[in-house]
Amino acid sequence: MSARCTAAGRLALALIILLACALAAGSWRVYSNTWDEPEHLAAGIELLDRGQYEYDTEHPPLGRVLLALGPYLAGARSFGTPPPNGTQEGIDILYSGGHYWRYLTLARAGVLPFLALLLLATWLWARRLFASQGAALLSVLLLASVPAVLGHAALASLDVAAAATCLLALYALQLWLVSGRLRDAVRFGLAAGLAVGTKFSAVPFIGLALPALALVRAAVGWRDLPGVPRGLPPGVAPGAGALRADPPAAGARSRLLGLALALLATLLPIALAYGPRSPNPAALAVRFNWAVSYLLQERGLDHELGVLLSHLWLPRALRDLINGVVAVKAHNDSGHLSYLLGHVRLMGWWSFYLVALAVKTPIPLLAAGPAGLAWLARDGWRSRNGWALAPAVLAILMLAFASAFSRINIGIRHVLVLYPFLALGAAYVAVRAWRALAAWRTRAAGRNRRLAVVPVAGLLALLLWQLSTLWTAYPDYLPYFNEAVPHPERVLVDSDLDWGQDLRRLELRAAQLRIAQLSLAYRGTADLSREPLPPFVNLAARRPASGWVAIFALARTRAPEDYAWLDAYQPVERVGKSIDLYYIP
Numbered sequence: 130m131s132a133r134c135t136a137a138g139r140l141a142l143a144l145i146i147l148l149a150c151a152l153a154a155g156s157w158r159v160y161s162n163t164w165d166e167p168e169h170l171a172a173g174i175e176l177l178d179r180g181q182y183e184y185d186t187e188h189p190p191l192g193r194v195l196l197a198l199g200p201y202l203a204g205a206r207s208f209g210t211p212p213p214n215g216t217q218e219g220i221d222i223l224y225s226g227g228h229y230w231r232y233l234t235l236a237r238a239g240v241l242p243f244l245a246l247l248l249l250a251t252w253l254w255a256r257r258l259f260a261s262q263g264a265a266l267l268s269v270l271l272l273a274s275v276p277a278v279l280g281h282a283a284l285a286s287l288d289v290a291a292a293a294t295c296l297l298a299l300y301a302l303q304l305w306l307v308s309g310r311l312r313d314a315v316r317f318g319l320a321a322g323l324a325v326g327t328k329f330s331a332v333p334f335i336g337l338a339l340p341a342l343a344l345v346r347a348a349v350g351w352r353d354l355p356g357v358p359r360g361l362p363p364g365v366a367p368g369a370g371a372l373r374a375d376p377p378a379a380g381a382r383s384r385l386l387g388l389a390l391a392l393l394a395t396l397l398p399i400a401l402a403y404g405p406r407s408p409n410p411a412a413l414a415v416r417f418n419w420a421v422s423y424l425l426q427e428r429g430l431d432h433e434l435g436v437l438l439s440h441l442w443l444p445r446a447l448r449d450l451i452n453g454v455v456a457v458k459a460h461n462d463s464g465h466l467s468y469l470l471g472h473v474r475l476m477g478w479w480s481f482y483l484v485a486l487a488v489k490t491p492i493p494l495l496a497a498g499p500a501g502l503a504w505l506a507r508d509g510w511r512s513r514n515g516w517a518l519a520p521a522v523l524a525i526l527m528l529a530f531a532s533a534f535s536r537i538n539i540g541i542r543h544v545l546v547l548y549p550f551l552a553l554g555a556a557y558v559a560v561r562a563w564r565a566l567a568a569w570r571t572r573a574a575g576r577n578r579r580l581a582v583v584p585v586a587g588l589l590a591l592l593l594w595q596l597s598t599l600w601t602a603y604p605d606y607l608p609y610f611n612e613a614v615p616h617p618e619r620v621l622v623d624s625d626l627d628w629g630q631d632l633r634r635l636e637l638r639a640a641q642l643r644i645a646q647l648s649l650a651y652r653g654t655a656d657l658s659r660e661p662l663p664p665f666v667n668l669a670a671r672r673p674a675s676g677w678v679a680i681f682a683l684a685r686t687r688a689p690e691d692y693a694w695l696d697a698y699q700p701v702e703r704v705g706k707s708i709d710l711y712y713i714p
Contacts, residue, residue, distance in 0.1 A: 138262035142269060146248050149273040150241045153282040156604035157234050160630035166285045167219025167654050170236050171207075173197025174222055175215070178207040181409055184215025186416060186449070187456040191326035191402045192290040195242065199235030203228070212412075216654050224659050236285035244282040247293035248273060251549040253300050257516040258505070258553060264560045272552040274596050277489050280607030281542050284628075288542035291328035295546050298324040298335050299342075303519050305387060306346045309380075314387030318394025325395070325450075326402040329457045330543065333534075334527055341526050342519055349515045396447075403446035417448040420455035460537060467538035468622045468686045477538035482531050485541040485621060488614045490548075493595040494555050495611070501554025504561065524550040540624035555595075562588055608706035617706075618682045627682035629653025631705030632660065635679055638704050639663050648674040650684040650692060668692070678711040679704070 172184040173193035178201065182190050197205070205225070210218035223229050248269050255265035272278060282289045298320040305313035324331035424435030438451065464475040469484060478484075487495065502521040509517025524547055531544050566585050602609045608626045610617040617626050632655055639647060639662065650668040651657065657665070668674060668684075670691035678695070685692050700709040 134262065138266060141262075141266050142249075142252055145266065145269050145273055146245045149248060149279060149282070150244060152599060152603060153241065153244060153279045153606070154238070156280075156283045156606065156630075157237050158230065159604050159633065160283070160607070161632035161653075161655055161660075162223060162233055163284055163286070163628040163630050164624070164654050165628075166233070166236065167217075167223060168215045169193050169196055169219070169285055169287065170200065170205075170222055170232070171210070171215035171219035174201055174205055175207045175218070177201045179209070181412075182403070182449070183212035183409070183412055184218065185213060186453045187460060188287060188328060189326045189399075189402055189450070189453055191323065191398065192243070192287045192328065194402075195290075196236045196239040196285045199238055200232040203231060203235055205232050220654060220656050224656060233285070237283060240282050240285060240289055243290040243293040244278075247278070247282075247289060247296060247549065250293060250296040250300055251552060254296075254516075254520070254549065255553060255556065258520075258557070259560065261560065264556055267559060268549075268552045268556040271494060271555050271595060272549055274599050275491065275494065275548050275552075276598050276602045276606035276609035277541050278545060278548055278606075280605075280609065281545065283604075283606065286542070287328050288540075288545055291324070291330055292545040292548075294320070294324035294327045295331045295334050296549050298331065299338055299519075299523060302335070302338060303342055303516065305391070306342050307515055309383055309387070311383070311387055311390055314391045315394045318391035319398060321391070322395040322398030326398045329454050332454060333530055334546065337526055337530060338523055341522055342515070345515050345518050345522055349513045349518070399450055400444075400446045403449045413445060413448060416452040420452045423455055423459055461535065465537040465539055466687065469538065469620070471619055471689075473687065473689070475536075477536040479532050481538040482528060482535075482541070482544050485625065486528075486544070486547070488610050488617070488620050489541045489625060490551070490611060491595050491598050492611050492613065493591045494551055497555035497558045497591070498551030499554065501556070501558040502550060503554075505554060505557050520550040520553050540621075542624055559588065559592065605706050618686065622682050622686045627652075627707035629655060629681070629683070631681075631707045634705040635708050635710070636661050638702075638710070639677075639679075642677075644677045646676055648676065648678045650678075650680040652681055652683040652687060673713075675713045678713055680709050680711075682707045682709075685709075 168185050169188070170193075172182060172188070172190065173195075174197045175184055176182045176190055176194060177197055200222070205222050205228075208218055208221045208225075210221065223232050225232075251272050252265055252269050255268040256262075259265050259268075278289065278292075298317065301313065301317035301320040305317045321331070321335050324335060421435050421438050424431045424438065426432075427435070443451070464477065466473060466475055467477050467481070469478055469481055490498075502524055505517045506521035509515070509519075528544065528547060535543065537543070562584075566588065598609065607624075607628065607630060608617065610620070610626075614620055629652065632651070632653065644663045647663050647665040648668040649657070649662070649665045668678060668680065670688065671694070673694045680692060680695065685695075695709075695711065698711055698713055700711050702710050704710050
């Protein structure tokens with residue numbers, strides 16, 4: 130591959146990343162703050178301003194520091210609201226000094242580096258799978274056209290950051306398992322530490338991926354034994370994008386040494402995340418003792434871990450880390466009020482993420498992604514290529530874990546890391562289909578050659594359909610549902626349709642309609658007393674009202690019987706994607 134082609138490919142990658150960032154930024158001034166943004170901002174500002182980290186310790190600090198850096202440099206400071214709930218602190222920071230939109234915009238800008246990292250990590254995976262730069266760029270473009278990814282990249286939250294750092298860690302893990310080099314083990318450890326320091330969902334994802342990919346590598350190595358046949362994928366010529374067999378596996382001693390180095394390297398980002406700050410021994414002791422006590426109440430391995438921790442000395446950073454992980458476990462054990470297909474439940478559903486993927490994914494990617502992953506896995510097994518096997522293994526593993534164990538069913542955002550693998554699968558389908566059609570056209574003659582244009586046009590139409598979401602959904606990438614869902618509010622709501630983002634649109638529409646009095650059913654974290662709303666009252670549960678009534682989808686589905694009386698009326702209009710506005714005589 131010439132240097133000119135390489136430079137052109139990297140330029141194209143940079144342009145795709147810039148386009149994705151620009152599209153995500155398009156909703157910054159459209160959306161009011163969503164539910165989680167104030168608390169993330171509060172935690173980051175507290176760490177930068179006071180050197181403490183005590184708000185909502187279910188989430189680690191690395192991502193939050195980047196979110197808070199822009200507002201902090203612009204003058205945002207901590208108010209010192211008592212922990213552990215930092216929502217009020219974040220609200221006070223946002224509204225302070227009349228700088229609401231400045232602080233919120235700067236906080237949201239802190240997510241764009243993670244969006245760039247997510248697309249870059251996808252490109253790194255694709256370059257291991259495809260000999261063609263065009264195919265690798267197609268994978269990135271397909272990922273950049275997923276509205277859920279762009280929608281959450283536009284918010285000052287941790288979900289895109291978690292997906293990006295976890296994907297990078299999984300790439301580094303596979304690279305080390307294939308190469309066996311100690312330097313790759315260190316890189317994996319650093320990437321894993323970065324992922325864990327960004328969001329604790331990386332702990333089970335990476336923890337399960339390590340043995341799973343090691344087994345894949347062992348299976349590929351077993352097929353290297355004499356007498357086991359080897360070959361290239363059928364219909365793919367050597368040098369034309371064929372999957373190559375992995376090199377021989379490293380020895381057991383080298384693997385163990387690499388694992389030890391990786392574990393040590395993992396501690397470095399965690400120490401940087403939790404370490405350099407003013408100590409608060411009393412608060413730290415309370416949080417750590419609570420975590421140990423919670424584990425001791427459990428049975429089996431959890432209890433044994435609690436016993437071990439109660440007798441073990443740990444540095445401050447690790448005690449904070451353990452507190453955060455146990456806090457997430459406690460939240461998951463107690464459940465979270467969730468909505469799916471018209472039902473509300475505390476402990477979630479095993480099918481939640483399957484439904485979320487089915488309705489929040491553009492239909493072309495939904496059809497081609499899983500098929501491509503299966504095709505990649507089959508061809509990877511035949512050619513003994515662990516890189517081709519890994520995407521399907523990881524996608525199935527993470528989806529199965531989330532479906533089986535997660536009781537916090539509040540959005541597709543918790544499994545955004547699946548989308549890069551679906552993009553790789555869809556790109557593989559496109560490349561193989563394009564080559565098959567090109568070969569057919571070469572062999573065909575006369576009328577048959579003209580007929581070969583039809584499937585080519587069909588393939589291009591599917592690609593255009595996928596990319597069309599970039600402009601048909603703009604700027605409402607967050608509440609996007611595919612064409613199979615005419616009534617999204619009957620399927621999913623929390624953070625998939627209504628996260629409080631349309632409040633600003635309601636304010637603008639109320640001003641246009643000159644609404645003098647409003648009854649409002651809102652679920653979110655904005656301070657309504659400091660918003661430019663018309664005079665309003667909170668819409669009471671099960672008490673019909675008259676005049677102008679605005680109800681958010683999240684309020685309506687949290688307790689459907691509370692506002693069932695509104696079913697007798699037709700809304701005047703839908704404001705944004707999530708608010709029904711009524712006029713009731």
